[in-house]
Amino acid sequence: MKTNPPSRAGGTAGNESGYIFDPMSALCDPDRCFAMADGKLLYRDDNHLSTEGSLFLADHYNFLSVMDAGRR
Structure with a gap:
């Protein structure tokens, strides 16, 4: 399955920076989720x-490594 890694986003009010990712690429294929x-x-409701x-x-998305890299 092809993944789209989280991309770095600019700062927002109250936050220096963040990440944007599309969970649909992990949860769905072209035909269904x-x-x-x-x-x-995968869902509780x-x-x-x-x-x-x-x-x-x-x-x-290997979030732990993304979070660790952001702390440096």
Whole structure:
């Protein structure tokens, strides 16, 4: 699956900087979006990610390394 890495965003009110990412590239293919990945439910209801869904995105986008790089 092709991923779009988070991109650096400029500062916003109250924040020095942030990241913008498109979760749909991880949760959907061109034809449909998925409720499960690796046998785990990605959503806790019709509009919110489950804990497993959040961890899936964190792993997919390698958020921990992005956050560590931002601290330097």
